[in-house]
Amino acid sequence: MTQDELLHLKLLAIELRKKLLTMIVSGGGGHTGGSLSCIDILVSLYFHALRIDPVDPESPGRDRFVMSKGHSAEALFCVLAEAGFFPEAELASYGSFGSRLYGHPTMGVPGVEMPTGALGHGLSIGVGMALAAQRDGVANRCFVLMGDGELAEGSVWEAAMAASHYRLDNLVGIVDNNGLQISGKTGDVMGLSPLAERWSAFGWAVEELDGNDIGGLASALDRLPARTGAPTLILAHTIKGKGVSFMENQASWHHGAPTAQQLGQALRELEAAAAGLRAAV
Amino acid sequence: MSAPGFGSRQAFARGLLDEARANPSIYVVTSDARGSASLGEFARALPRQFVEAGIAEQDAVGIGAGLARSGKRVFVVGPACFYSARCVEQVKNDVAYAGLDVKIVGVSGGVSYGALGGTHHSLNDVALYRTVPNLSVIVPSDSAQAELVARHLSRSSGPAYVRMGRFQIPDSYAPGEASFAFGKAGLLRDGTDCAILSCGEALHRALSAAAELSSRGVSCAVLDLPTIKPLDEEAVLRAARLCGAVVTVEEHYARGGLGGAVAELLAERLPTPMRILGFPDSYLPSGSSDELFSHCGLDAEGIAKSVAAFLASLDKAGAP
Numbered sequence: 001m002t003q004d005e006l007l008h009l010k011l012l013a014i015e016l017r018k019k020l021l022t023m024i025v026s027g028g029g030g031h032t033g034g035s036l037s038c039i040d041i042l043v044s045l046y047f048h049a050l051r052i053d054p055v056d057p058e059s060p061g062r063d064r065f066v067m068s069k070g071h072s073a074e075a076l077f078c079v080l081a082e083a084g085f086f087p088e089a090e091l092a093s094y095g096s097f098g099s100r101l102y103g104h105p106t107m108g109v110p111g112v113e114m115p116t117g118a119l120g121h122g123l124s125i126g127v128g129m130a131l132a133a134q135r136d137g138v139a140n141r142c143f144v145l146m147g148d149g150e151l152a153e154g155s156v157w158e159a160a161m162a163a164s165h166y167r168l169d170n171l172v173g174i175v176d177n178n179g180l181q182i183s184g185k186t187g188d189v190m191g192l193s194p195l196a197e198r199w200s201a202f203g204w205a206v207e208e209l210d211g212n213d214i215g216g217l218a219s220a221l222d223r224l225p226a227r228t229g230a231p232t233l234i235l236a237h238t239i240k241g242k243g244v245s246f247m248e249n250q251a252s253w254h255h256g257a258p259t260a261q262q263l264g265q266a267l268r269e270l271e272a273a274a275a276g277l278r279a280a281v
Numbered sequence: 282m283s284a285p286g287f288g289s290r291q292a293f294a295r296g297l298l299d300e301a302r303a304n305p306s307i308y309v310v311t312s313d314a315r316g317s318a319s320l321g322e323f324a325r326a327l328p329r330q331f332v333e334a335g336i337a338e339q340d341a342v343g344i345g346a347g348l349a350r351s352g353k354r355v356f357v358v359g360p361a362c363f364y365s366a367r368c369v370e371q372v373k374n375d376v377a378y379a380g381l382d383v384k385i386v387g388v389s390g391g392v393s394y395g396a397l398g399g400t401h402h403s404l405n406d407v408a409l410y411r412t413v414p415n416l417s418v419i420v421p422s423d424s425a426q427a428e429l430v431a432r433h434l435s436r437s438s439g440p441a442y443v444r445m446g447r448f449q450i451p452d453s454y455a456p457g458e459a460s461f462a463f464g465k466a467g468l469l470r471d472g473t474d475c476a477i478l479s480c481g482e483a484l485h486r487a488l489s490a491a492a493e494l495s496s497r498g499v500s501c502a503v504l505d506l507p508t509i510k511p512l513d514e515e516a517v518l519r520a521a522r523l524c525g526a527v528v529t530v531e532e533h534y535a536r537g538g539l540g541g542a543v544a545e546l547l548a549e550r551l552p553t554p555m556r557i558l559g560f561p562d563s564y565l566p567s568g569s570s571d572e573l574f575s576h577c578g579l580d581a582e583g584i585a586k587s588v589a590a591f592l593a594s595l596d597k598a599g600a601p
Contacts, residue, residue, distance in 0.1 A: 060351075060352065064350075064351075106378075107378075107379055107380060113350060114346070114350060114375065114379055115374060115375075115378050115379050116374075117374075118370055118374050120339075121343055121370075121371060121374060121375055123343075124339065124340045124342070124343020124344050124346075124347065124371070124375075125343050125344075125346050125347040125350070125375060126347060127340070127343070127344050127347060128343065128344035128345060128346060128347020128348040128349070128350070128351070129347040129348070129350060129351050130347075131332060131344065131347070131348065132347065132348050132351035132352070132353055133351065135329055136351075142347075154339075155337075155339040155340060155343065155371075158334075158335075158337035158339060158340035159340050159343065159344075161335065161337075161340075162334060162335065162337070162340055162344065165335075
C-alpha cells in the first residue's frame with residue numbers, strides 16, 4: 001500500500017467515526033465504544049482486503065464478512081454505505097420506526113451476510129462458509145470479526161476446533177481485543193488470558209497487532225493465510241472508544257449516545273486528528 | 282410393513298441419500314450422530330456432501346447456516362433431544378431469522394430413548410419450534426411418509442424442523458398409499474362421533490384405538506397431521522364441524538404441541554369440545570418407549586378409554 005493510500009484510509013476511518021457518532025446521536029443510542037474500536041479493522045477489510053462488489057453484493061465468488069460482534073452495527077452500516085452497498089442518506093433512518101437499519105445487522109441490509117447480535121454465532125457460520133468454498137474449490141475467503149468479551153461463549157471454541165480440524169486456511173477470525181465489556185474489564189468479568197496461546201493451541205496461526213493501525217492491519221491482511229493449512233486469527237489490540245478522548249478505555253461508553261455538547265467535542269477532536277494527519281504529509 | 286428394524290430415520294436417510302446423489306448442493310451436517318441418524322451410508326457414499334461437527338450442536342447448526350448462505354441445501358441431523366435444546370438460539374437466529382435453507386432433523390424424538398431417561402426425551406420440541414417464525418414443523422407418521430418428507434425437503438427451499446422416532450413402527454398408510462403433502466392433513470379413517478387428530482408415532486396407536494372403538498359402535502375419524510406448522514386449518518375445522526368433538530394424540534407434552542396448535546385454532550374459529558392426549562408435565566419413570574406410552578395412557582387401549590370417557594361426558598352417540 002502506498003503512503004497516499006494509507007493516508008486516505010486513515011482519513012476515511014476518522015470520517016467514519018464522525019458519521020457513526022452522528023448516527024448514534026440522531027438514532028438515540030448505540031454501541032459507541034465498540035464501534036469506535038473496530039472501525040479501523042472494518043476500513044482495512046472493506047477498502048483494502050475484501051474482494052466484494054457493492055453493485056453485485058450476492059456475487060457467488062465474493063469474500064464473506066460476518067460481523068459476529070453484531071452490536072457494532074453502527075460501524076458496519078457506515079462502512080457499507082461508504083462502500084456503496086446502499087445510499088448514505090439511509091444512515092439517517094437508523095433508530096426510526098421501520099428502518100432496515102436495526103441496532104444489529106439483519107438480512108435486509110445490502111452487504112450484510114448474516115443477522116448477528118447474539119454473541120458466539122459468527123465463527124461457526126464462518127466455518128460453514130469457508131468449508132463450502134473449500135469443497136467447491138473456489139478461492140473466496142471468509143472473515144469473522146468477534147469481540148473479546150464474546151469469546152466467553154463456548155460455541156466460539158467449538159467453531160475454533162472445527163476450523164483447524166478442517167484446515168480452513170481460507171477462514172480469518174479477527175478479535176477486536178479492546179479489553180472492555182459492558183460490566184467492566186474483560187479480564188475481570190471472565191479472564192481470557194493467555195489469549196494468543198489459546199488460539200494457537202486450537203490450531204490457529206495467530207497474528208498479534210495493533211488493531212487501530214490500518215497500515216499494520218492491511219499488511220497482515222496482505223499476507224493471508226498466515227500459515228498454509230490453518231485458519232488465521234488476527235488478535236487485534238484496540239482501544240474501546242478510540243479517537244474520542246473522553247470515551248477511550250471507558251466501559252461506560254459500551255452503549256449510549258453522547259449529548260450534543262459531547263458530540264461537538266468528539267467531532268472537533270476527530271477533525272483535529274484529521275488535520276494533523278494532513279499536515280504531517 | 283417395512284423390513285424389520287427399518288424405522289423412520291432409516292427411511293428418511295434413504296430418501297435423502299437418493300436425492301443428494303442427484304443434487305450435489307445437498308449437504309448433511311451431524312454431531313457424532315451418523316450412527317443414530319443412519320447416515321453411515323451417506324457419509325461413505327457422498328463424503329464431499331457430509332460434514333462431521335463433533336459433539337457440538339451449536340456449531341453444527343452454525344456451520345449449516347454458513348453452508349446454506351453459500352448456496353447449499355443443508356440437513357443438520359441428530360438426536361431430537363439435543364437439537365431442540367442445545368442449539369435453539371442458532372436455529373432461531375442463524376436459520377429461521379436469516380431465512381436460510383437449513384432443515385433441522387431430530388431423530389429418536391419424543392420418548393424413543395425410553396429408559397435412557399429425561400435427558401434424552403424430547404417432549405417439548407414441537408411447542409418450542411412452532412413458536413419460531415419462519416420455521417416449518419413436520420412430524421412424519423411412518424417410515425414411508427418419512428422418506429417422502431426427505432424427498433419433499435430435498436426439493437424445497439427454506440427452514441424446517443423435522444422430528445422422527447427411533448424404532449420400526451407399524452405403517453399407518455396401506456402399502457403404496459403413503460402420502461405427504463406439505464401443510465396438508467391426511468384422512469385415514471372416516472367417522473362421525475369424534476375426530477382423532479394425530480401425528481408421528483402416536484398415529485398408529487390412534488388408528489388402533491379408532492378400530493377398537495368402532496367395534497363398540499363409536500365412529501371416529503382419524504386425521505394425520507404431519508405438518509404441524511403450517512397447520513392444515515381447513516381440515517381441522519372440517520373435522521371439528523363434522524364430528525363436534527375433537528381428540529388430539531401425540532408423543533409430546535400435552536401442552537404446546539399438536540394439541541395446543543389445534544386448540545388455538547378451534548378456540549378462535551370454532552369452539553369445539555376437545556381433549557388433548559399427550560405426556561404429562563413431569564419427568565417419566567424408567568421404561569421402554571412402549572411402556573411409557575402405556576404408563577401415560579397413550580397406548581391404543583388408553584386412547585380408546587379416554588375417547589370413550591370424553592364422549593360419555595358429552596353424552597355423545599355411541600358412548601357407553
